[in-house]
Each structure stands twice: as C-alpha cells, then as structure tokens.
Amino acid sequence: MWGTGILKGMWVTIKNMMRGPITVQYPEQKLVLPERSRWAVAPKFDEEGNSKCTACLNCVRACPDHILEMRTHADENKRKHIDEFTYEIGACMFCGLCVEACPFDALCMSKDYELATDSTDCLTVTLLKDRPTPEPRRAKAAEVDHKSHEPQREGAEESTKSAAKPEQPASAAPVVEPPSIAPETEAPAANENEPMVAKEGDDVA
C-alpha cells in the first residue's frame, strides 16, 4: 500500500531508539578484548616477578624487522646478565614471531593496545633492564596453555617446530596470557592495574 514504506521506516527508527545506545565511552569504559587479540610484545614474569629470559637471543634473531635489541654481559659466575632489552614498538608489525621463537616462554603478545604516544622517544620500549638470567629451563608441555589445540594455532605450532631446532618441544608455542603482564618500564600509556577492565568484568568468553 502507498505510504507503508514510510511507516516501516518510522518503526525501524523507534525500535532503534528503544534499543538503547551501543556507544562505549572509551576512556572510561572499555570493551573486553578478544582472548587472542595481540598487541605490544611484553616480557613474562613468574610469581616472584623474575623474568624467564635466558638471553638466548632467539627472539632477536627471529624478528623480521630487527627491532629487538639485547645487550648482555657475562657476570662473575659466567652467567649472562641482561643490561638492556629494547623493543622499537613503532616499527613492530605484531607478527608474534619473537614469541613463537622463545624457547623459555619468556615473551608474550600483551593486550596493551593503548600504544599512542606524543613523542617518538617513547616508541623505544625497554622490556628488561639490568637483570640476571635464570638457569635455562625450557618450558614444559604441561605449562603451556592447551588452548593451542584450535586448528589455527596448531598450524602456528607446526611452523614453530619447523623453524626452531628439532629437539625443541612444541611447547614454545605462544601462550595467551591474562593481561596482567605489562612491559617493565617506559611502556607508553601502560595502564598498570587491569588495563583491559571492561563493563562486565574480565571473564573473557
């Protein structure tokens, strides 16, 4: 009938009006990020706050952009001591190869997505600074998050296997970690306490 199109349109509009806004008021409210979203590279720490990094430099070698840089020296016990581990976040393409290359599960792709800075100096992030390295101890399969059985992740595991040394366990696959891991220092706009907090809490589906 003539004119029903107008009424239909009006109905759609009023339904939308009753639906309520879907706007997320960003700085105050934040969405829960997808579990496998990945942003800046960040070091992982154990419960005591120690890094698992043994300064094997696998990540530095794996990086296609040559943006990871680690300066080390041998301490009095002939162990490697990390002077500084830096990361040029401005040139990072978030490929995650460094995380896959790490045999000690010492790196992760964090969920810190607020990466904008007001100065190019802030684009160089110091991941680790002046730290002794632990006894090299490869991550065991049991420690690895078994979400890696999803098909996409399995493909990633295979590529890790072929890229890494043959005797390495597949456990070097990246692990999706809760977002409490933040870069140690100078992380741009790093939100220290619970950076991903959203309206409905952080129980990610």
Add this chain to the structure above:
Amino acid sequence: MNPVLVAVLRALAALGLMLANGVVLIYMLRKVLGHMHVRLGPNRVGPFGLLQTTMDVIKLLTKEDVMASSVDKWLFRLAPLMVFVPAFMAYLALALSPTWRFSNLDGGLLYLFAVLSLVPIGIVIAGWASNSKWSLIGGMRAAGQQIAYEVPLLLSVLGIVLMSGTLNMTDIVRSQQGLWLGFLPRWYIFPQFPAFLLFMVAGLAELNQTPFDMSEAESELISGFANEYSGMKFGFMFLAEFSNSFIIAALATTLFFGGWLIPGLERNALALQLGPIVFMIKTYIGIFVLMWIRGTLPRVRVDQLLALGWKRLIPMSLAWVMLTGVIIKLPSLFGGVG
C-alpha cells in the same frame, strides 16, 4: 495598567518562551537523533549533557562575527532579522490556554500564516547577500519550496476554519470541546485526518526540515543559505528554525488536537488551570514526531519535492476543502433555507 506596557510584557514573554524553546529543542533534537542512531547524544557538559546547549549559545554569542568582504553588507545584516523576527511574531498568535495567551486576535490564524510567509523572504535575502553559490542555491530552493508549500499548508487548515467558523485560535480550541459518540474527543484530527496529513507534509516542507531540507541540504550545500553566517547571526537563523518547528507543532496542537483541552474534563477548573502544561505536552509530542520523521526519512530531490507540492498536495487539499464545505453545507441545503 498601561495597555502598551501590557503588550510589551506579553511580547517579552513570547520572546522568553521562544528562547527557552530554542535551547530545549536543540538539546532534545540531539538527544532524540542520537538515540535513534543508537548513540548517546550530548552527555559531557552538565548532568546528561543538559548544559550543552547553554554552552553552545555562549559560544555563538562570543564567537567572531565574520563578514566576507564581497557580501552585500546591509542585506547580509538584515537577513538574520528577517528570519528571526517573523518567527518571533508568530508566537504572538499562540494561545496556550484561555488566559495564557499572548494576544486574542480574531484573525489569529491568518496573522500567523501571513507572518510565517515572511520567513522565506529572509532566507532568500540571506542566500543572495552571502554572495556564495551554495548560499544562493539554498536561498533559491527555499524560495521555490516554501512558496510552493505555503499554499497546501493554508488550504489544509481551511477545512477546520470552515468547521469552526472562526480564525481566532482560542475559539478554534473551544469549538473542540466535548465528545463524539460519547468517547471520541471532538478534536479535528478525526474528521479532518486527510487534512492533518497534508498539514504535516506541508508543515515539514515549510520548516525546511528533513526530508524537505533542500535549502540547507548539509550533504549538498554544506548549510545552504546559512553558509556564510557565523556567530550570533547564524545563531538567530538557527534559533528561528527551531522556533518555527515549535510553531508548527503548536499549530497542529491547536488545530487538530484540541489545544489545552483534556477530553472529558473541559469544564473542570483544575484542568483549565493545567491548560498551558497540557498544551506544551501535546506540542512537544508533536515536535518529537517531527524529529522522528527527521531521523527516519532521507531527503527528496528538488524536482520530486516541487512535483509533490504543486501536482499532488495542492489539488488534494483543494479537493478536501471542497468536500468539507459541501458536507458542512449539505444539512442546511436539505433543511430548507441555506
């Protein structure tokens, strides 16, 4: 009391109502459109963003008033007044209740339409004086559109004038007292429903509102005739636009929805005391419907708009006036002497 003083005070009251309406309507429009777009609308300044419009007014008042060197200086200054003053004058014909009214003109309806027909002249002046092609196109479109739609707007209310036998706004409302068949209010919306539809379409066109906002047409003409204006000159035009939508909604309330009357409570003293509030509520519902249409329908093309006006609305409203007249006169024809 000095009658001149009374008149001045009434005019000032009308001005106050107009300015307050402007502030409220701008906020309301942004909120309503926001929610229709599943957004929030203004919510930063003040609680629920209530102070947003106030701040906007302060911004407009303190903004630099830019005037390009190539504009026609006198006409450029005159145009905002030519848009604003008729909108203000139209308020003077409104009657919020038998006691709350700015005037009691016997030709109130005629006066209101006469005054509203001055608005397009101001818009054409603004378009011409700005010496900008966008403004000129906007002004020309306004001329073509508003003059075309004034005719069906006037004709659509003629049926009511025939039924009520008066042009006085108060008397038109009074003639809607009572009930039909014991339950239906004697509002003219029921017998004059086709006229109401014509009134709505013509009123929207007269208001320059989406879907008929050809003269502003943000996506085509930036902001059309108001393009070269800034500061409070723009503010006047903006305010006039919003107060016009109040006037059209108030007119619809008066003519079709029984003004300040609550059906069944016409003789109740308290209901009469509440008249202005009832009137405002009805008017704001009408304004909401206008905003609803604005949030829904896309803009039509100029040729479609003019074809609708001249080829459809005018013949239809003429036919409706004739039909109403015949029906009103029929009983007296059969009842003997006319």
